[in-house]
Amino acid sequence: MSMMLYDTARRKVVPFSPPQQVLMYVCGITPYDATHLGHASTFLTYDVVIRRLIDLGHEVRCVRNVTDVDDPLFAKARELGVHYLDLAAGEEARFNADMEALNVLPVHAAPRASSAIPDIRKFIQAVLDEGHAYVSGDSVYFDVSTFDTFGAVSGYPQEEMLRLAALRGGNIDDPQKRNPLDFVLWQPSAADEPAWETPWGPGRPGWHVECSALALRELGEHVHLHGGGADLIFPHHECERAQSESATNTPFVDHWMHAALISKNGEKMSKSLGNLVFIDALREVWDPRTIRLGIISHHYRTEWEWHDNLMPSSNERLARWQGSVGGDDDEALIDAVRAALDDDLDTPDACAHIDSAVSEGRDATAAAALLGIDLVAG
Numbered sequence: 051m052s053m054m055l056y057d058t059a060r061r062k063v064v065p066f067s068p069p070q071q072v073l074m075y076v077c078g079i080t081p082y083d084a085t086h087l088g089h090a091s092t093f094l095t096y097d098v099v100i101r102r103l104i105d106l107g108h109e110v111r112c113v114r115n116v117t118d119v120d121d122p123l124f125a126k127a128r129e130l131g132v133h134y135l136d137l138a139a140g141e142e143a144r145f146n147a148d149m150e151a152l153n154v155l156p157v158h159a160a161p162r163a164s165s166a167i168p169d170i171r172k173f174i175q176a177v178l179d180e181g182h183a184y185v186s187g188d189s190v191y192f193d194v195s196t197f198d199t200f201g202a203v204s205g206y207p208q209e210e211m212l213r214l215a216a217l218r219g220g221n222i223d224d225p226q227k228r229n230p231l232d233f234v235l236w237q238p239s240a241a242d243e244p245a246w247e248t249p250w251g252p253g254r255p256g257w258h259v260e261c262s263a264l265a266l267r268e269l270g271e272h273v274h275l276h277g278g279g280a281d282l283i284f285p286h287h288e289c290e291r292a293q294s295e296s297a298t299n300t301p302f303v304d305h306w307m308h309a310a311l312i313s314k315n316g317e318k319m320s321k322s323l324g325n326l327v328f329i330d331a332l333r334e335v336w337d338p339r340t341i342r343l344g345i346i347s348h349h350y351r352t353e354w355e356w357h358d359n360l361m362p363s364s365n366e367r368l369a370r371w372q373g374s375v376g377g378d379d380d381e382a383l384i385d386a387v388r389a390a391l392d393d394d395l396d397t398p399d400a401c402a403h404i405d406s407a408v409s410e411g412r413d414a415t416a417a418a419a420l421l422g423i424d425l426v427a428g
């Protein structure tokens with residue numbers, strides 16, 4: 051028995067049939083601000099996947115990195131006048147507290163980019179040795195012209211890749227590049243940014259290379275499922291795959307899975323628009339189970355809109371489910387929830403099954419536990 055999950059690279063729902071030990075990599079946070087709803091929604095998606103895989107008898111090794119060497123972190127540290135690693139440590143602790151409150155299972159490893167500089171150096175050298183990168187000026191670039199299937203993860207045409215690269219920090223006009231879609235593996239640091247020595251000069255890693263180096267270090271050359279928010283499909287995951295397969299000559303990922311973004315007032319929730327809903331603010335008012343239930347009542351692959359009535363209605367739903375506690379385990383309900391999760395992680399359908407069972411006076415404790423919601427907890 052296996053789950054059916056949408057694979058971004060194949061652009062369809064396919065069986066996800068990993069071996070007993072599942073190797074999974076999920077792109078984590080850049081720790082410069084509090085956890086918002088979009089983060090929580092992404093990480094809850096993979097948490098429900100992990101719970102169902104464990105329920106199916108798998109052992110899951112999930113690695114979720116912490117990007118503590120990155121432009122937005124340096125910018126925020128500069129603004130606050132603090133050391134970037136102090137800012138990162140504080141925000142990482144806040145993030146972990148939010149994840150724990152939302153009952154997200156602990157991951158196998160949460161490595162920091164700053165721990166991976168020797169791994170990144172070795173990785174970049176391997177890409178250079180394989181002839182897929184070049185040194186130009188003070189930087190090292192990946193050469194997309196050497197990688198025939200660049201674009202296979204996203205499936206985006208050239209113009210769309212250029213548009214998104216420009217939008218998401220790809221500096222397509224950099225005169226040192228041979229091709230505007232070439233991306234940085236190593237770059238010089240600004241005067242107040244950290245710098246490490248390398249054969250190509252002092253500097254710091256590019257954005258994408260950290261995840262490839264950490265996946266290789268923590269999980270090996272091949273992972274079964276790779277996840278993240280949908281905004282990471284391009285360029286981040288496209289570039290990760292290209293450089294990983296160039297360094298190792300091994301297929302990097304079996305299955306790519308992405309969680310949709312969330313909107314508020316008709317616009318995508320984002321830092322730049324200032325329309326974020328923060329988890330710690332919600333936790334001041336609501337039971338964390340209410341927050342978790344409100345988020346997973348949406349399908350992970352469908353963009354949805356935040357409404358102020360989501361938490362009150364989720365709270366009522368949680369109370370109804372809690373009112374069912376005390377009967378026998380309902381095997382038919384448990385099987386219905388499992389079937390919903392196996393159908394491309396259809397958590398709204400799973401919740402609907404629980405709703406109707408509860409309205410018939412059946413006990414939902416075990417079924418809700420499959421969704422990571424403990425109806426008995428105080």
Ligand SMILES: [Zn+2]
Nearest residue numbers: 077078261286
């Ligand atoms: Zn990543």
